[in-house]
Amino acid sequence: MDSDxxxxxxxxxxxxxxxxxxxxxPGTVPGSTNPVPNVDSALGxxxxxxxxxxxxxxxxxxxxxxxxxxxxxxILETFLLTAMGPLGAVRGVAVLARPGSAxxxxxxxxxxxxxxxxxxxxxxxxxxxxxxYRDALAGSPAAKVRVLARGKVHGETPPPGGExxxxxxxxxxxxxxxDEEHCGLLALGPRLVAEQGQASGGAAGQDSxxDSxxDSxxDEDxxxxxxxxxxxxxxxxxxxxxxxxxxxxxxxxxxxNERLAEALSASQSAQRxxxxxxxxxxxxxxxxxELSNIQAVREILDRFLLTMLGAFGAASGLALVLDRAAGSVxxxxxxxxxxxxxxxxxxxxxxxxAFAGSGVRSVAPLTVGTLADPATALKGGGLPFAxxxxxxxxxxxxxxGVLVLGPCIAEGDGxxxxxxxxxxxxxxxxxxxxxxxxxxxxxxxxxGARHLETITALNADLTRHNEELTRTITELTEAxxxxxxxxxxxxxxxxxxxxxxxxxxxxxxxNCGVILATATLLALLFNLASPxxxxxxxxxxxxxxxxxxxxxxxxxxxxxxxxxxxxxxPQAFYDQKRIRGAVNLTPALFDMGYLMRFGQMPLETPIxxxxxxxxxxxxxxxxxxxLAREHERVLVLDDxxxxxxxxxxxxxx
Amino acid sequence: MRRSLFLALGLAAFLLLGCRGPVEGxxxxxxxxxxxxxxxxxxxxxxGALAVGAEEAPFRWEIKDGRQxxxxxxxxxILALNLTAAGLEGDMPGAGKVVFLKK
Numbered sequence: 116m117d118s119d120x121x122x123x124x125x126x127x128x129x130x131x132x133x134x135x136x137x138x139x140x141p142g143t144v145p146g147s148t149n150p151v152p153n154v155d156s157a158l159g160x161x162x163x164x165x166x167x168x169x170x171x172x173x174x175x176x177x178x179x180x181x182x183x184x185x186x187x188x189x190i191l192e193t194f195l196l197t198a199m200g201p202l203g204a205v206r207g208v209a210v211l212a213r214p215g216s217a218x219x220x221x222x223x224x225x226x227x228x229x230x231x232x233x234x235x236x237x238x239x240x241x242x243x244x245x246x247x248y249r250d251a252l253a254g255s256p257a258a259k260v261r262v263l264a265r266g267k268v269h270g271e272t273p274p275p276g277g278e279x280x281x282x283x284x285x286x287x288x289x290x291x292x293x294d295e296e297h298c299g300l301l302a303l304g305p306r307l308v309a310e311q312g313q314a315s316g317g318a319a320g321q322d323s324x325x326d327s328x329x330d331s332x333x334d335e336d337x338x339x340x341x342x343x344x345x346x347x348x349x350x351x352x353x354x355x356x357x358x359x360x361x362x363x364x365x366x367x368x369x370x371x372n373e374r375l376a377e378a379l380s381a382s383q384s385a386q387r388x389x390x391x392x393x394x395x396x397x398x399x400x401x402x403x404x405e406l407s408n409i410q411a412v413r414e415i416l417d418r419f420l421l422t423m424l425g426a427f428g429a430a431s432g433l434a435l436v437l438d439r440a441a442g443s444v445x446x447x448x449x450x451x452x453x454x455x456x457x458x459x460x461x462x463x464x465x466x467x468x469a470f471a472g473s474g475v476r477s478v479a480p481l482t483v484g485t486l487a488d489p490a491t492a493l494k495g496g497g498l499p500f501a502x503x504x505x506x507x508x509x510x511x512x513x514x515x516g517v518l519v520l521g522p523c524i525a526e527g528d529g530x531x532x533x534x535x536x537x538x539x540x541x542x543x544x545x546x547x548x549x550x551x552x553x554x555x556x557x558x559x560x561x562x563g564a565r566h567l568e569t570i571t572a573l574n575a576d577l578t579r580h581n582e583e584l585t586r587t588i589t590e591l592t593e594a595x596x597x598x599x600x601x602x603x604x605x606x607x608x609x610x611x612x613x614x615x616x617x618x619x620x621x622x623x624x625x626n627c628g629v630i631l632a633t634a635t636l637l638a639l640l641f642n643l644a645s646p647x648x649x650x651x652x653x654x655x656x657x658x659x660x661x662x663x664x665x666x667x668x669x670x671x672x673x674x675x676x677x678x679x680x681x682x683x684x685p686q687a688f689y690d691q692k693r694i695r696g697a698v699n700l701t702p703a704l705f706d707m708g709y710l711m712r713f714g715q716m717p718l719e720t721p722i723x724x725x726x727x728x729x730x731x732x733x734x735x736x737x738x739x740x741x742l743a744r745e746h747e748r749v750l751v752l753d754d755x756x757x758x759x760x761x762x763x764x765x766x767x768x
Numbered sequence: 769m770r771r772s773l774f775l776a777l778g779l780a781a782f783l784l785l786g787c788r789g790p791v792e793g794x795x796x797x798x799x800x801x802x803x804x805x806x807x808x809x810x811x812x813x814x815x816g817a818l819a820v821g822a823e824e825a826p827f828r829w830e831i832k833d834g835r836q837x838x839x840x841x842x843x844x845x846i847l848a849l850n851l852t853a854a855g856l857e858g859d860m861p862g863a864g865k866v867v868f869l870k871k
Contacts (some may be wrong), residue, residue, distance in 0.1 A: 296808075343860075392843055563869075698862045699862065699863055700862050701845065701861065701863055702845075703841060703843045703844050703845025703846075704841055704843070704845040704847060704861040705840060705843060705845075706825035706826075706842070706843065707818050707825045707827075707839075707841060707845075707847060707860065707861055708860070708861030708862040708863075709825075709862070710804065710806070710819075710820040710823055710825055711803065711818075711819060711820065711860045711861065711862050711863035711866070712861070712862025712863050713862065714820045714821060714823065
């Protein structure tokens with residue numbers, strides 16, 4: 116039943132002439148009983164050659180028509196058009212079906228429109244009826260052409276009162292396989308002309324059984340032609356199906372590529388997002404390590420702000436903590452110049468705007484929230500840059516703050532970017548959640564730093580108190596040592612007093628008198644033996660005292676007789692206050708003073724001496740020495756300088 | 769005991785040498801400028817006298833701090849004269865400022 120013995124899936128086109136073999140010998144006309152002359156034989160051979168040429172021409176034209184066609188329906192229709200003519204068929208039906216799915220194409224010519232449409236609708240029945248062998252012959256070459264005898268196909272006989280699947284007259288039936296999935300059916304007939312060779316009933320070529328299945332009016336040459344045409348059709352359909360399959364595969368591949376490109380783009384976007392998130396988390400992780408070693412709030416804010424600017428790609432930003440109880444502000448600002456937010460009033464205004472913009476009515480400790488529209492909420496807050504994200508927080512009802520990020524350096528990623536652009540911010544929702552979480556973590560560090568500051572201050576105060584206590588203890592120790600020393604000294608004094616008391620008990624007035632008498636005796640002996648010894652009795656007591664004169668009389672003597680006034684007091688008293696014009700002549704320097712001043716003075720000149728007190732009478736001593744030098748009129752001023760100055764007489768300086 | 773005695777003698781000798789002073793240059797006679805007949809005599813033995821005419825007033829003298837000459841009178845008085853390049857200068861009792869020029 117196979118049409119191609121080589122198994123290539125394609126039947127070989129039989130060449131005209133000698134390749135054609137049938138029961139009749141060369142030069143004989145089938146059906147003739149008598150030998151014909153050579154001319155008739157030649158004419159017969161000529162006709163045979165012409166018919167072979169015609170068939171080859173048909174095959175060539177069919178190949179030309181079908182070559183390059185890619186649409187199976189057009190191929191089937193063109194094939195019917197080119198095959199029906201040479202075979203003389205009035206109607207024809209060509210089916211290309213996929214039995215597995217009961218789908219396919221139906222092309223027809225010469226059929227009424229209703230019959231053609233009915234065939235389209237009965238395609239599953241055609242598949243069930245004409246292609247059941249596929250399951251049994253699975254794995255066999257696909258291009259085998261089978262010739263079916265009309266009416267011998269199982270189930271083809273219409274039921275009583277029913278209709279056959281194929282219209283009547285389509286007696287030439289061939290089925291073939293195109294590939295593993297597609298099968299074909301060709302039905303032709305009836306023929307307009309039945310040639311001489313149609314009744315030959317000979318072999319139908321390599322496709323065994325062809326002669327038994329084909330219409331009895333189809334001769335061997337026509338059968339060969341039909342076989343070759345079908346093979347051309349199979350090849351064309353294979354090529355078309357292959358091209359269509361390739362195109363479909365190409366289209367599928369293109370779509371797959373497009374989906375892959377989209378998936379790749381999404382993957383890259385997700386990768387960028389993941390990279391950014393990894394970078395943010397790495398920065399935040401590093402920040403956690405840094406902040407754990409920082410103890411000052413201002414430094415914590417600065418490091419935190421720097422990390423947030425890097426993690427979220429912001430060009431500028433500020434972090435501010437306001438302590439209303441202490442009236443202090445801790446500010447970290449980067450990427451801009453401080454417009455005065457370090458001041459309490461400006462910082463209070465900014466924090467108030469942040470909380471007012473959040474809509475929070477009451478401030479609970481450890482509150483953290485983001486501002487949906489920071490540009491509007493913080494407008495007029497004195498920010499030196501346009502805010503793109505802001506987070507307010509409260510450490511306690513008295514300690515609040517705000518973190519504000521400025522414009523972003525680069526856009527974000529993926530879907531977040533779209534939402535961010537819509538909200539006029541550069542941080543997506545995930546970024547803002549991350550930022551909020553980090554600010555919440557910041558509160559812990561700030562609270563710890565504030566507690567540490569309090570502890571440090573308490574420690575410093577404690578250290579100061581300890582130092583004061585140490586000093587006090589030292590002073591007490593020294594005082595105790597002093598007390599011990601004083602107690603020892605007291606003990607010594609008491610011991611000394613006791614000893615002295617013991618000695619006083621041994622004191623006797625006799626001893627004292629002996630010591631005094633001995634000392635007096637030694638002093639007298641020394642004075643008598645010394646050439647410069649002093650007189651035991653003052654010199655002025657051994658002479659008659661000089662005459663006294665009152666202050667008034669003394670002034671008269673000075674004014675009338677040019678009396679000389681002598682101040683006998685020591686020079687210190689003389690320099691302090693003296694009678695105007697008085698000369699200082701003390702007993703101690705009497706000899707020198709007398710020689711320098713009085714040596715050439717007349718002896719009758721009156722000399723008035725003053726200066727003395729109840730214990731020392733310098734005036735009397737000087738007066739006595741002047742009298743001893745034979746001055747005739749030596750007088751002592753009564754009551755001395757006091758009487759003189761009491762009368763208002765001139766003194767100096 | 770002996771050691772303490774040697775130390776005391778050594779200290780006394782040191783004090784005597786230290787207190788000796790530059791007395792040789794001051795020894796001599798001085799005459800008061802502007803005071804006719806007033807003469808001051810410093811003897812090498814530490815004694816001296818102020819003489820006016822035929823009368824004399826003895827004294828003992830010493831140098832204090834290398835700048836002053838102290839005259840100790842018999843009556844116990846002390847008179848200080850400043851040492852100058854020309855001689856001695858100081859306030860004399862009853863006469864005021866007097867300059868003694870070395871003869």
